[in-house]
Amino acid sequence: MRKPGIYILVVFVLLILLSFNNGCSCSSVSEAPQAPAADIVKLAIPSDLTASDPAMSSDVTSGQVLSKVFEKLVTLDDSLKIIPELAETFEVSADCTEFKFRLKSNVKFSDGVTVLNSKIVKDSFERVANPKTISPRANLFDKVVGYDEFIAGKANTISGITQPNDYEISIKIKQPFAPFLYNLTMVSASIAFLVNNQPIGSGPFVIASKSDGAKFILKKNPHYHNVQNVFIDEVIYKIVHDQMTQISEFELGNIDILNLNTVNVNKFLTNNPDKFNIHKQPKLNIYYIAFNMGKNIFSDNLRKAMNHAINKNEIINTLMKNTMVPARGPFPPALNAFDDSIADYKYDPAKAKELLAKEKPESLKFDLYYKSSTETEDLMQMIKEDLAKVGIIVTLKKMEWAALKSEIAKGNLSCYYVNWSADFPDAHNFLIPLFHTKNVGAGGNRAFFSDAQMDQLMDKLEATSDMTEYKKLAQKIQQEIVNKAPWVFLWHEIEFAASHKYIEGYNIPKIYSTENFLGLKIKR
């Protein structure tokens, strides 16, 4: 009488084994997915669009989408050089305080009627700056002459933005600020105007159907000024939160291009050798352990010892399977100011022990906080073990991300593993938000690092207009910061994506705000 039950159990277990035998992304009976009939590209994104108005956009997901719908005056090319987008040409004054743009004359917005002119550009910038808009990126224009009067309500326009004629616009800033043009490459600086509260742009695509929670669709903008280079009729964004589901949908051919989380890259590559195109791109970001310098509980030696104690190369080779590159300072290798000759911290447990010799034993015990996720669990254990080898005993404490972020911003925690991604590819973005006193806490300076001399140097950097000088100074500041060790500099991520063989002309953009799918094709 017992036999049937046992058979059922056996069948059930076999089914489970059968379906997971390839680590959940099995395709043993699968044929290669066919190219879709129409020129439609399907993508998966992990969360819904938080903004359809570039003025309100502050996250990467929305930025990637909106960069296909809206254009900026200037953008970045593949080598991260600033190039004109809606501007025909631009020039920067010798003292780096005035920026003049000549607009393209053949640009129509997606409504098919409105033609680009300097008034639209000025209104667009003022809409972002206007406190009533509550744009999270209002500060893009805070260096422009007349910004303070405008936001205080004392002036109707920003006096520093002028329009000598319909096709020229000029922006004056209060003092030299070399990276100002980078501000204008950000998605929030897109040129758009509102019709019935809906933003209208001039990019290669338009939002054809709004999100229903499952997907939204972009369609080719027939009025786009460079339409001959748009080969895709429709971009469908599927909102799929779970990466395992994303991968399965990709293998089924329901998704054409897929961004891979670093933890899944190797499993994916092992399961699918040579079946798909794999794309790689070093990201402009940094992962680090920050010490809360405001609390004054970590001595110089302890911080430096931690930098020597963690075996970054081994963690990257074994656990992260080379999806990261070790960090030597805050600047990632893809940054133009990256300095190969920097004096950094080598893995040296003996030196770490030596540095810790005079430390009180109680100061070597503290909590290390991190964001709870599948990616961080094993990693934090490895870090803990490396630290224990030199006598530093950390208690690992995980927190949900929103909670961790806010506790760090309030200065309640002492030591935490976090990361930072750049909005624009300049040394400024890896120094001022992260180490300047004015940005402590929520502004980005999570280490509450405050050093008058460094602040002065960073102010000087902002005001430097000579780019050779600028690079030298940025590298000097980086070296000083590395010497002071407010962080343990850990690693920079490499982004991975997979695309089907029928997709042509896809590359992961170096920075998300430049992805516009120009030149992307479906091979027949």
Add this chain to the structure above:
Amino acid sequence: MLNYIFERIIYSLITLLIVTFITSALIFLIPGDPVLAIVGENASPEVIKNIREKLLLDQPFIVQYISYLKRLAQFDFGKSYVTNLEIWDVIKQRFPNTLLLALSSMLFASVFGIATGFFSALYKDSYIDKISRYFILIGISTPVFVLGVLLYTLFSVKFRIIKSITGFESYVNLILPTIALGTQSAAYIARITRSTVLDIKKQEFVKLAKSKGLSRMYVNFWHIFVNSLAPIITVIGLDFGSYLNGSVITETIFGWPGIGLYIFKDGIGNRDFPVIQTMVLFCAVIFILINFVIDLLYFALDPRLREKLKSS
């Protein structure tokens, strides 16, 4: 009966008021700052301050709570901090999806669960009973996320029976999420049906009916099945909550655009306070309504209760 309904409505309103207070207090107490979700990584302190003031987040709890109640009194459910969309519009768009999934899962669980439990009890200790009991054991102990992944791996990736895992272009897309969400409930329903039917089978009136020479099918249906329905319906109704809870995970796995995903990812993940407040309140209203309907059904099905109410 009218008095009873009136009383229930008053109690429900008080419950909802308590729900709003607890939700708001919890939101105020939990760590996490919605402004940091709005501004993203790279924002200036002035912008953060400006947004905090605009959203009243710099005000004490009681001010925030009263302003929330005032809006609620005007049926203004607020806008999401992050997306700036009217929350009510999102509910209108997404709740039908969750309801569709919940109802289809409920239907699946009820039909499958009752049938399994009923035949399992009728043919106690037979093969059918053995198989059913294993189903109950496996069904109850398999979490939704395991079953969900297992189902799409088998039926989509492996055997290509269902071509697309996510989205809801056709009703075929409803099949896997329905089974994932409904299986655990089906197992519970099967268990309760089995024990209820076994219990009723032993009752005197069943023996009497059989001894009167009524056909086996007639007794099985009219005397055993119908009489076992009341507790089963309670379980099905009370379990409706589990469909809403379970929908969070099912919707995440299958990319189903319902409210579970909205509460979890958009609301809690971003600390989008108005979304959390409104969605919790909305779910509370649904729960109260369902309990109310179950009570009414109970009256309809159980004559003893009707008598009790009349006499009181």
